[in-house]
């Protein structure tokens with residue numbers, strides 16, 4: 001069993017990389033990939049924690065791409081975490097996040113919610129501060145009942161405290177990942193929120209730009225979607241990968257490796273990714 005989509009305290013997860021390795025070993029996982037949003041900060045700690053254990057640590061990152069309606073995320077596996085170009089680009093994205101965070105705070109205050117930057121900082125982990133930290137801070141302050149309510153009421157796209165942030169195009173994400181020696185995979189394709197034929201066309205276009213895989217196995221994917229995306233992968237010569245998108249306490253119902261209990265990511269996904277980056 002493997003899990004190729006996991007977040008740590010370096011972005012919006014609540015576990016340290018060392019805790020993730022320990023949990024992976026307990027759950028009987030043979031490999032776990034760290035895929036924090038816009039940061040490579042957790043990669044070295046994960047690799048170090050995995051040394052001498054039964055768990056293989058896979059370096060990764062999750063980048064957000066421009067997307068009209070829904071959410072498009074591109075995963076990068078086996079990227080060189082010392083790549084200067086990638087580091088610089090990711091820094092640009094993080095600067096964009098800082099500006100955006102200030103705007104979100106302003107909007108919340110204007111809407112009458114008493115909340116300060118220190119409240120957000122209290123929730124943040126090591127590197128990247130994002131909307132999940134705002135959501136938790138709003139819960140702690142008693143403004144909303146749950147993180148989900150915070151998104152539904154305020155923070156989700158189209159809600160009153162939402163603010164856009166700087167993103168690369170999907171093509172730029174793919175090129176960047178490849179430049180850093182990695183392989184690019186389209187994360188949770190269902191969140192792109194497009195009619196089937198349009199989505200398929202989009203994936204085809206990305207495959208032509210160098211996309212290497214598609215995350216068919218995903219905790220929140222309906223079984224029909226697993227079948228649909230696996231079929232596309234076969235047709236387009238893409239690798240079928242998968243993971244839970246585990247965020248620790250920020251996804252309390254989700255288990256590392258199995259998601260809501262049903263997920264089984266085929267072990268060969270990892271072997272195929274490795275073969276692709278080696279060639």
Ligand code: AMP
Pocket residue numbers: 012037129130131132147148151152156247
């Ligand atoms: P950000 O990168 O700051 O825009 O935050 C995006 C992250 O917020 C995602 O990766 C999820 O972890 C979380 N998120 C986005 N939308 C929702 C939602 N509707 N409910 C709960 N969490 C969400």
Ligand code: FE
Pocket residue numbers: 007012037247
């Ligand atoms: Fe997240």
Ligand code: FE
Pocket residue numbers: 062073187188245
């Ligand atoms: Fe994602």
Ligand code: ZN
Pocket residue numbers: 005007035062245
């Ligand atoms: Zn994720």
